[in-house]
Amino acid sequence: MSDKKVIKVLAKERGEKLGDLFGIFFEDLNHAADGGLYAELVQNRSFEFDPIDRKDYHALTAWEKVERGDAKAEIFVEDTYPLNEKNTNYLTLTVIEPGDGAGIMNLGFNTGIPVRQGERYLFSCYARCDTNSTKPVSITLESTDGRVYSTNEVVINSSEWIKYETILTANETDYSSRLVLTTTEQSKIYFDMISLFPERTFKNRPNGMREDIAKLLADLKPKFMRFPGGCLVHDGSLNPDDRDSMYRWKNTIGDVEKRPARRSNWGYNQTLGLGYFEYFLFCEDIGAKPIPVLPAGYDPHHQRIVPIEELQPWIDDALDLIEFANGDTSTVWGTKRAELGHPEPFGLVYLGIGNEEVGEPFFERYEYFHKAIKEKHPEIKLINSSGPFAEGSEYDRGWKSARENKSDFVDEHYYQSPEWFLANYHRYDVFKKDDPKVFLGEYASWGNTYYNALVEAAFMTGLEKNAHAVGLACYAPMLCNIDYVNWKPDLIWFNNNSVYGTPNYYVQKLFMHHQGDYTLMVETNGLQTIEAASSKPIAGKVMFAGDYSTANYYDIKLRNMDTGEEKSYDHFVLEHGSEFELDNIQWENYQLSLKAKKIDGVRGFKLFFGQSDDKNRLLWEIGGWQNQDAVLCSEVNGRNSCLTQSLFAVETDREYHLELEVTGRHIRTLIDGELINETDDKLPVIEPLYYSASVESLTGDIIVKVVNVQDTPVKVQIELEQIGEEDLSGTIYEMSGYELEEENSFETPGKIVPKQHDITVKANTIDYEFPKQSITIIRFNKKSSI
Template identity: 65%
Template sequence: MSEAQGKLTIHTKQRGAELGDLFGIFFEDLNHAADGGLYAELVRNRSFEFDPIDHPDFHALTNWEKVERGGGQAELRIEDSQPMNERNRHYAVITIRMAGDGVGIANSGFNSGIPVRVGEDYRFSFYARRNESFSEPVRIAIESKAGVVHGETTVVVDSSEWRKYEAVISVDETNYSSRLTITTGGSGSLYVDMVSLFPLRTFLGRTNGLREDIATLLAELKPKFMRFPGGCLVHDGSLNPDDRNSMYRWKNTIGPVEQRPSRRNNWRYNQTLGLGYYEYFQFCQDIGAKPIPILPGGYDPHHKRIVPIDELGPWIDDALDLIEFANGDLSTEWGAIRAELGHPEPFGLEYIGIGNEEVGEPFFERYSYFHQAIKAKYPTMKIINSSGPFAAGGEYERGWQSARENGSDLVDEHYYQSPEWFLANFDRYDGFKADEPKVFLGEYASWGNTYYNALAEAAFMIGLERNAHAVGLACYAPMLCNVDYVNWKPDLIWFNNHEVFGTANYYVQKLFMHHQGDRLLRIEASGFEKPQGIEAKPINGAIELGTDASSVIYSNVRIVNNDSGEERTFTGWTAELSDTEKARLAGTAKQSAHLCVTDWTNYTLSMTAKRTDGPRGFVISFGCADDDNRLFWEISGWQNQDSMISSRVNGRNSCLTQSLFTVENDVTYELALEVSGRQIRSYINGKLIHDTEDKLPLIQPIYCSSSVDDNFGDTIVKVVNMQDVAVYADIAFEDLPEAGGRRVESYELSGHSLKDENSFEQPQKIVPVQRDFSFEGSSFLHEFPAHSVTVFRVKMPVV
């Protein structure tokens, strides 16, 4: 090894902030993360409750079809006049016209079909009744699409009243595209509801359990906590808990699964709630993660549904009852209910979140009522406030102001940005104060699942760890994605109906969770080369005016050089643009117009703008190199409620700042954009709306942190090398006890192209490699490969 380029000094006796519960996971039922994913149920639409309110293409027989064999004839219909229970009223009726070799129904499951494996057993159950003779058995089979039987059993439906019937089916062939069939003979009608098929082999063997391979991958992360159940599904819905499209109400998710109401998932599918709050708490306990439930705060920012202040009582009671459900003893109402469900011991809830990505004054006005009530009854409960889905801006600051005023324990920050943004902002929390509410980075990810994304996130996580005085909790999001039902990407873990793999991002998270440590140690980097960065040139280049899903008119455009006073006036120039559906269908759509190219480094662009049609508004692009590299000011944005300054790097967007703003039709707005170097300010009708900086990455020679594991006495060192070349360093430990030799467990991610990804075909392409070694004395030399993540665990002295 050549001479070291620098030195890392770890001061093993100089301890800093406690790392606490820093790194955990976040579960939200999107991308079919629960039904068709972690929740092991294999039957899709098991209670015939699919409905167009879930998705326009859904109906009560989605994923079901009629089966008629050997001349059999039957009528299949859905009824609700004599339901099994009032919460799930629909059921299937199979009326036998001619028995033949059997008639009935078949379910095709999720993805390509129901996956079964040779030698495995599956628990079948359903509720059924008959209105005629009980002599004919009901045949339950797992079959291929061609009708080859892989396993079967029979049950006798012997009542005209709803009863539950169960059986175990052993499978003699592996088939990942099978189906479940229910057939019978005789005469009359067979009534069927709540059809279920679970593998007996679930995670820890639990009934109504979790898919073993996915749950095991989550358990192997060893997360400190799990945030659940979302996400936008927490607050996106009606105010009535009995509505199918209600906000997520935890009391609907406990008790017998057949009595849990079907729910419209806001990601446009049906949510059975089979994976409910009891199961969430149980899973957290099973994997050693602290539960962090998130509850709605009486405000739906998506549809502006607002609970009146004087009607907040039941919503606050839901929060208080949840804490009692988790922590109450058997003498309490909800503690007793928990015990009846099978868990007499408390779950030990320490955190509770109110609201998710909230924006708007109505939420923050209501938050204080929740906060005061919870603290009054449970003063040690740690309450999490919200700061919206943006990294900066008006709503972000409103959330932090609310947290300071109320004394919130943590503030939930969310952002999804380019890898370059994460590298440019790895020191984001350096200036945060230890005596203020702590940061809960409840959702974050860079756009992509490549090795480069994982490296950028690792560098950023070093910054999170080094700022444990201010950052209390952090979890990557989203966590799970069914490859056949993608609502959002990137995601930490990908799966189909029979396979699962962790991304490169997953293995970075795993390294940081396994080697978090309990308290920071002081670490110094010296003698390294200066940071490497893109030349921080001022923002200039092409300027374009545009629109999104609307018709707009720009006029009175001018650009002024703020240094020289030179002015370019586009006299008589107007841009009439339209991107409405009507214009697109007519072939007259024009989304943008080129204005000019400027090399000025300090300028103001101003204009008048008016929207004449459409739901959104104005888009002003500047500093344009091409479509994939530019900055833009979007006024109205999603749901016509945002003004945002964003940066696009290599096709990946980062919102730099956001404020609330709504555009109205046929109203003229005076817009001004001031660009000075990389500083950006924008004004609407003379009022400052945004003041931000588009920071460029400054790649550090290395990103490093150190901590101590109190349980084992290990000294932990993490190093990320983002550079294209290897970095050599002397790793020196101050104040280590005298010893002969020391053993080091070394874990390294390296040797991959920045574009590499894990996949179903190569699930282990990017995984850490462990290489252990020993050293004498108090230091050793090490080469950190280009583009690498390295973790050292320096063990107790070798005896």
Template identity: 65%
Template sequence: MRRQGTLRVRTQDKGAPLGDLFGIFFEDLNHAADGGLYAELVQNRSFEFDPVDHPDYHALTAWEIVERGQGRANLTVEDERPLNPRNIHYAAIDIVSEGDGVGLANRGFNTGIPARQGERYRFSVYARRDASFEEPVRIAIERGDGTVLGETIIRVDSSEWKRYEADIVANATDNGGKLTIVTKGTGKLYLDMVSLFPAKTFRDRPNGLREDIASLLAGLKPKFMRFPGGCLVHDGSLDPDDRDSMYRWKNTIGDVAQRPARRNNWRYNQTLGLGYYELFQFCEDIGAKPIPILPAGYDPHHKRIVPIEELGPWIGDALDLIEFANGGASTEWGRIRAELGHPEPFGLEYIGIGNEEVGAPFFERYEYFHRAIKEKHPEIKIINSSGPFAAGGEYERGWKSARDNRSDLVDEHYYQTPEWFLAHAGRYDGFKADDPKVFLGEYASWGNTYYNALAEAAFMTGLERNAHAVALACYAPLLCNADYVNWKPDLIWFDNHQAFGTANYYVQQLFMHHQGDRLLPIEASGFEAAKPLREATPIRGTIALGTEGSSVHYSSIRLVNNATGETLEYPDVSLDQSGAGKKQIFELGAADGDDYTLHLRARKDGGGPRGFNLYFGWKDDRNHLNWEIGGWQNQDSIIHSFIDGRGSVLTQSLFEVENGVGYDLTLRISGRSVQASIDGTLMAETEDKIPLIEPLYYTASVEEATGDTIVKVVNVRDESELAAMVLESWPGKGPVTVEAHILSGYRPDEANSFEEPARIAPKTKTLTFDGPSFDYEFPNHSVTVLRIRG
């Protein structure tokens, strides 16, 4: 235990309001909607899967033919007489020989259709047949060996499309079942929109949400929910009727059978069954303010751009969405909302235009959206974008746009190492109160261990402490289906029958449950000084040149020691990884000085989209820095720092490498500072900071409804810290009660899992002290919330 310091809270000196600070972000990646939060158990229910979604997909993905006894049938997918023009494919079962029954079966998601003993499941289907109208159609949930877990019967009594419903009660528990649909007779049976939902959904809503996942989200008590993304907002065709269109909210409301299937840019199909109405409704159910994000007619992934003169319908979509959310039942879109079952407005306060956008075309278009929305709805807070990185040219372009347009908020995104978060815990200390507010719309450290959660908690105290500048923040991504992983880390993991919150989840929960309403000043004194996480030496190590999937040539290579003037020259280097998609690295040698510059000329001769890689501070493949020029989709110039295989983007700017063009590259390393230039133009200037670990990270607030003083304290160090807690101007007399919520006692590498879902979770204890000054020991590696009341 270190020497005792003091944490002093001025309990009557109320500061900036905390408002809607901590919330959540929902994006349909990692099968977060279909196969996840959306409770539908049938995969490919409308036979609309297509190679445009994923190269392995086809109209019968997740389906198989069923032929029992001597039964024989032909299973095809047709489109001659569709259910509706937006859902044109359907299954046709041509009964060749009825035997003991023929039909089809659906494998569901993950290990199959989950059934739980005693639970009720609601089956529905659109069907028609051309003969044998009195012949029953048997619907069952079955094990792989054919054992029936529950069944029901319908009769398809029409040659026209008709919706049929029935309930199934499970007689046993099994997480690997199939949904089977079997009939006898003659002719053809046609099926579309085959659906199976648990009868018990969150709030018992039809077309509802999976109760366990939704309950975990509700259990966070978020102030807001941002949706529907993420990159899927703007990645796609400009035509709303295209299968691979951008996410257009009007396609996601109304009868689910009328909603068009959509290519999800995370390489799967999106039914849109969980659409804007359901998302607004879920926000209302859990007390979270909705924050919808809309495209601005620009796809930075594929350079699709709506001409300025054709932006009208896109701006109209934004205005119509506000009317859908807030308009009275007499308005066009308010009436549609009321007809869907919600006559009262949803109370929309925020709207975002664009998602982590880069490039001039977006910011040119943003102005038109901003102006139109403010003219008609000045009460709505508009969120601008600052790209996917924490610093650099596009980040600054976004902030300039926000200041020029007087945006209410700026959406910042970054995924970094835990060490980066610790090094930047004071990132927002210098931000101004009269600037647009920060919306930290996506952030996470790389991992779901306890160490990641600790680093994020330390960083979150800085978010809260700077509530004058930071208005909103949400960890991302939110959900991950363990068998369909596009991205990790994630806040909540699940499969087809269970879900758990990570250590990161419980940190977020502590901050949301105990946010408070206004900041209180809190000051530390008497603690030891901050100490570097590791020795703060200059960036030294091997210099190397590389490429990834391209053919490149490096020439005129020289390394200059700026302190001594010593120059090392190297022969030309040619690397050819065209089409291989793998890194190739050529080591030049060590750079041992404190201030040195690498000069070279680089030319790309062909191959994949990526350009050049200059590695420095190289220790091994998991620990180094690099300058990537012509990075992701040949768009970026990025300085990366890698620690234990996890990367941080220190700064980014746009840059495209042209084949056959020579570029003069200059990379200067001075101490831990980095400067990078292309053809004499400065592209990057940054610092790879070594974290200075404070004895404690802390913040304080007051909750107006209860009068509680809330103190949050994070101890990242290996030893506990004893603090004298002093509550200045405490209004009461006599004893104080301290309700302590604590995460502690875990190794940094520990994590929750399906086997141990609550291995890491907060514990609560109640303490009583004689007065408003008392000693409290904060354990090593801990997150502590103290709720103090008289």
């Protein structure tokens, strides 16, 4: 029997349509919008920052008073005569002694306001003065030590709010400059909406996107973009006029000065300058289908719930959004879109309702949205939710709702260790074709190393091969400002002047550029699994942790389920911030039984088991995040995976009977006799190669993707069948030769990138050695369409 390894691609055996499989997800965290993709350079331009956004914020955050020479001035923020009712704050500058100039300075984001020599910057502000006399105001771009890069002047000449504009051209490059407004006259001047935009934005859009970040996104060629989040969609008050309201799309369109400031649940202010109209424009500019996500009147973070009888305005918001995107100019919202400068429809196809929803209130309300939208717009594909975990009772509740309502997609989210992704490579093999399709709306392995990218590439071949079940997928999060990190890993990192893609970015780019339109059948020979699934038992230390609560543990028993041996332990009290090691268990099958009572604290109980060290262990947490759930997690090399989750809240001073059962790698947990969690902690089964194949209809190109995660090369013969006898040309795109822990950086942004070279294919066959730990895409070119 031959040891030859063969991948045979059957070019006529088309499988599932790949459709809009790979796209991107924009969520405004990590200052992805303000200070990021949104090109505005002034921070807190309308003086609306507030402690409700972040405790250390105030109306003058990012602003400083300027007093030069003998100048004396006062600045403060008031709201008695506002520019508009949506943004009531404005700054009052009282110049007592003009000296060499008195005024205000904006510090920008990051190190300051970035300017480049020869480039033009568009300044604007609204201003008024006490009288109709003229008040000249100097507008300058300066270094931190006062060197002037550009200067111009506006003359305030009215007691009414008027918009003033000018252009500043930088004569030097400085990424830490300041915007300074000063006057040399004794006066009282009022300012609002002070703005500075680079003239050159992406596609030269006014109120547009930062060019370098936007170009990196456009270069991906994504099929879709999901926006604007994320948890910020549903986290907030039910009142759309509240500063901390849920994300309401109607607040984000129209004149930017009339858009209300919003608290982001990520701990900063959202100006909403980047709003729904801009999102739709950006999707159009990069050729991506828009996937907006709307709240359903339920905040699971704080249990704020719209009564069913008051749900209609929320449903109307969804219907109005569809009309805003797709309606002609005879409709109310189609007219509004045209007034904003886009009479043509945006072509909305997909709409998400809810984000990472858990709890019956959401799914009760989803049904109303689904029915109303499908009755009026059956063409819209609706996306339901299955929570933020890959498994568990809330995940199951989401899928039940999707099946019952006949949702088009179910939004799945998970962030896991690389080992979890390898262990769950076949996750979607068993999903049914006639079920709603999966929208893998958020996923990533923990890290931006080459190893993370390698493993994600392997997993993505599984997404392609299971196109019968998976319709859409996007890595998350997408953007991160290096100085404002809420979450990592992230696809793209930036500061105020430069940006780079991670290895993960280049994997996504490869898969988007070479997706294909239909899967192709692949037959293999000699590629049997090389490492059998390990049955290594979950053995090791049993530890209790008191991270957020003080609790009493007693009646503790540990039983060997094979031999019947039983151990008993003394009761103990575990206080905040302390740990307690119960035992080191090397049994294969065992049961831990105990009683526990929370004395105080914001969470419940935390138990580690199977611990070899503090970076490799399993966790059972009861009353976890916000005291809302019970989870089983696996930690491998310090990277966590939530295996399964159920809702559960721990009451203070109530006794709970807790049971943990471990059978091989199967785990069950019970509370007061009720099954709460059940799962398997799967170990990776390493495939000799991870592969998929597709065909591109327009060109007829055959695309073969192969990922080798092993530390040795694998030599394979690739055979293309059913395409005739003509010779083919081809191009290989490959990532290989990198250490697993290597990353890209601002200093070396192109350290890990794909390389390409051309090949000639004789008799429809090539022999190729896939390097160790490599990602390879081979595009076979054929003149005639297949």
